[in-house]
């Protein structure tokens with residue numbers, strides 16, 4: 001069965017690894033990441049970006065995630081990624097999600113606090129975990145000066161968590177969503193201070209295309225959840241394209257889907273191994 005992610009993240013923080021939160025959009029990618037997590041013996045967060053959720057339907061995704069979790073011995077959670085409103089978070093929870101991210105980071109601090117608090121109240125009453133965001137995580141195709149202009153203030157982050165009671169906080173420390181226009185420059189000092197002092201586990205977004213050594217350093221500094229989207233999307237596309245090359249126009253759906261699924265399994269396993277490099281026990 002599906003579980004909330006709070007306990008997973010607290011364990012990860014304690015034992016110095018990061019839980020993979022993988023963005024997916026269909027049955028094959030859900031199967032791929034749950035198989036990878038099971039093979040590696042790792043907890044997993046199945047994540048749905050709001051646009052993918054609209055495409056697939058929250059009810060379909062919960063059914064798939066629940067079925068996938070029944071094939072696993074490791075804990076699995078399903079969560080909304082970058083939720084845009086209270087209503088969206090509530091509708092995912094009603095459909096059976098065990099986690100939600102509410103991203104009101106564009107609003108001013110106290111507006112973000114007030115509206116995040118409402119989501120926390122509703123979610124916690126239903127045993128669902130909540131992630132929020134403070135600071136701005138930009139798109140990776142923006143220039144470096146823009147990307148690094150909205151970094152999270154460590155003191156404000158502590159205050160935000162105290163005021164809202166969120167289970168996890170996404171912070172801006174130099175990673176960004178998608179493919180970078182130039183090499184990312186991460187503020188490790190800021191990241192380390194946040195990871196150490198935050199009252200709850202910290203989340204890094206935009207892990208795709210970020211050099212492995214940067215991700216490793218963030219793991220050593222104490223990040224507890226890492227979001228990966230684009231790298232898995234690329235892996236799936238690579239597999240599908242290869243499948244079409246092999247089987248051509250008369251391909252059965254399963255023939256090219258299997259190529260895509262296998263590529264996602266490989267990439268997901270590599271990420272999980274990376275995130276567990278400094279794990280204890």
Ligand code: 13P
Nearest residue numbers: 178205206208228229230
């Ligand atoms: P990437 O696509 O860069 O991995 O970012 C994923 C993400 O942060 C989802 O919330």
Ligand code: ZN
Nearest residue numbers: 177205206227
């Ligand atoms: Zn993100």
Ligand code: NA
Nearest residue numbers: 176178206208
């Ligand atoms: Na990225």
